[in-house]
Amino acid sequence: MAVVGIDLGTTYSAVATLDEMKKPLVLLNTDGGNYTPSVVFFESEKNIVVGEHAKNTSEVYPERVAQFVKNDMGSDRTWKFFGKAYRPEEISAMILQKLKQDAEAVLEKPITGAVITVPAIFGEAQRNATRDAAKIAGLEVIAILEEPVAAALNYGLARAGGIKETQNILVYDLGGGTFDVTIMRVSENSVTMLYTGGDRRLGxxxxxxxxxxxxxxxxxxxxxxxxxxxxxxxxxxxxxxxxxxxxxxxxxxxxxxxxxxxxxxxxxxxxxxxxxxTAHLLKRTETACDLAVAELVEKGDLSGWDDIHQVLLVGGSSKMPQVTKMMQRLSGREPKLHEPDLAVAKGAALFSEMELLRVAQLTGDAANLQRHGIGAHDAALLPKTKVTRVCSFALGNKCLKSRSTDEYVNEVLIQKNTTLPAKGKGTFYTIRPDQRSVEIIVLEGDDPDPERCIELGKGVITGIPSGLPDESPVEVTFELTDESVIRVTAIETMHDTRCDFELKRKTGQTAMDIRQAADDLARKTIE
Ligand SMILES: Nc1ncnc2c1ncn2[C@@H]1O[C@H](COP(=O)(O)OP(=O)(O)OP(=O)(O)O)[C@@H](O)[C@H]1O
Ligand SMILES: [Mg+2]
Missing domain, CATH: 3.90.640.10 (ATPase, substrate binding domain, subdomain 4)
Structure with a gap:
């Protein structure tokens, strides 16, 4: 039994695990490579080729190849092969299945769980599509982790004796399809995310x-x-x-x-x-970094660029000399190109066992650790770093702008970049006398216009006793957990009529869809 960290990239993916000394170790794929191209080739309806061979064949049969699928995670896009349409989750599941197979072959033991990384700027839909991909591939997800957090974790924990003094680290992650900028505060025993931003479609x-x-x-x-x-x-x-x-x-x-x-x-x-x-593309990353620092200066967390002690470059595209040059100019420091291709997978591997241990300590349930093959000896060797994350998107409540219009507005209850777990409250008012129910609609995004946000789900307070006066208060509370589960409580305070709901993960994929996709994948050979 083993658990792994998976960097499921737009162009390349990598898998790592922890060795006996709890040092991260990248697992070679069957081609002997550290990473596997995230390219899927349909050799036939049943025979799927993933990785280097698929990438090489893509020139010969471009119409039978799916690539850059991560760009479309959480969307309705499909790819059609041999008369059947595949969703991004299903294609991603094929990549995950290949990574799992190869890792099991090297480790010679089954993989019982994985931490899968996503860009910090992924919203709920993309994160959930990633979870669904894992489910389809029969992989238990220990956690979905932000790529820059994984990179910072790997960096911080790889220092001899860890980092002694608190440092603010800016992680510049330019991969194949996404760009993330994250500012973290790293000390000997904690990694705290302060800010995350970037561009989902820049890579x-x-x-x-x-x-x-x-x-x-x-x-x-x-x-x-x-x-x-x-x-x-x-x-x-x-x-x-x-x-x-x-x-x-x-x-x-x-x-x-x-x-x-x-x-x-x-x-x-x-x-x-x-x-x-490509100067205009590089400029977009520069602007995002400047914005990150400026926002933290405004919040009082940083004094300016001189408060950034280290610039960490990760992602394969950070190897381009233009990136180092630009970041050096911007930050006034020599940026560190630290394992740009493998840092994320390694950090995810570290997080996998640390997270299982954290949850076991929290719940007092050691059975789960045993199930994943983690014993007391392993637990003693694991770093005790506390990882604190922020939410990468705002959560708001859709409500009427004023009673005289039927125009809606997004009232943000949890701001972007709030430390997790996060909680936000707001008071809203009923809009007519004798209102018997109130609908709560949860939006992702901070645009005041609900049309420019993503609707995540809704719930209704029902059974309000008759005679409720107009403009009666309704207290709405949103909670976002570490695992990015959204809990909503809404109370009509006069009668204490309430509704509580946990947002059903909105993916467009039902349990049935996932089961069918998993059955379909099980009937295919992945090589
Ligand atoms: N030596 C290099 N010089 C320039 N670009 C490189 C180099 N090596 C890799 N790349 C580029 O880096 C990208 C892949 O990087 P990486 O593996 O970090 O991305 P990814 O994980 O697939 O994508 P993402 O993190 O955006 O999902 C590709 O665009 C690749 O062309
Ligand atoms: Mg990546």
Missing amino acids: GKLWDDEIMGYVATRFAERHGADPRDGPDSRQSLRLAAENAKRQLTQKEKAAIKCDHAGNTERVELTREQFDEL
Whole structure:
């Protein structure tokens, strides 16, 4: 029995576990690699290939490949293969299944649970879709953990003797599909998240797109056709662009060969040109970092950039020299590129056993630890770091703006970046005499306009005795737990009529959907 940490990435995924000394260890996949491309190839309806081979085959059969699925987690998008539509959770489940299989083969024991990481800026829908993917793959989720927290945990705990003095660390995480900026306070025995923000759709893929665009324009100038228009040449160009980008991390110049419609063009790109082409993307990350510091200055948590003691760069795209250069200029310090590809999986592995131990101590139930193969000896070796997180999104109540309109407004009860567990209260009022019920609608987001927020769920106070005067108060309390469960209590105070509900995880996937998807996956071979 073993538990693992899984970095389920947009482009690459990695799995780690703890060794006997409780040091994180990345598990090699069957190709001998530290990480596995998050690419799924449908060889046939029943035969699914995940990883390096799928990525290589993607050039030959682009129409049978699903990639960058994480970008669409929590959405209704589907991919169609052999006449069947697959949701993002189902494709992600195939990746998880492959990671689990490979890890079990190396460890030679079954995996009983996993911590799966997500970008800190993932909202409820994306987090729940990730949980559902794990369920479909038959993986027990110990926790969903934010990627930057995992990276900071790995960093903090990897220091010899830990960190002695309290440090504010900014984690800059630029991966394949997402960008997160997180500021953490790390001390010898605690990791506290102060702020998280970023861009859900900003990642290395967009840097590739810029190279693709550059090459396609050169190609079109010469041959009058856009290589991005053909699925095969588009996919080849994508792979070549990513390769060129990686080369430009090491070298000053790269060449890209592009074949399309019987023509071939070789295009050269210097690092300087590449930096220019992508400056607008880098700028977006810079602005997000500046905003992070500014918000904490406003809250009184930081005095300014000089209060950031360390800039930690993680995510494969942080290897681009432009990132180090920009962050050095912005922070006035030399940023640390600490295990950019593996920090997240390793931190998740650390968190997996620490979290099981924390819960066991809280509940006094040791049976769960035994079930996961964690004994007293392991517990004694585990770091005692307390991890405190913040919520990455605001939660509000949808209510009428005023009684004279039928316009709704989002009244935020829990602000973004509040420490978890979080609690928020508000008083609302009934809108007509003799009102017998009150509806509470929970929104994710801090925009005053409910249309720009995501509705997470609702509940109703019913059975209010007759004769309730107009504008009677209704106290509404939202609680968000460490495990990001949302509890709502609403009380019509005059008669103490109340409703309590826990938000049913809104994923669009019912238990039945998940069971069917799991059965479907079980009938497939994943290699
Ligand atoms: N040496 C390199 N130079 C430039 N870019 C690189 C290099 N190595 C990897 N990358 C890029 O890093 C990205 C992958 O990074 P990583 O594995 O951290 O992302 P991910 O976990 O898949 O994505 P996310 O965290 O956004 O879900 C890809 O876009 C890849 O092209
Ligand atoms: Mg990542």
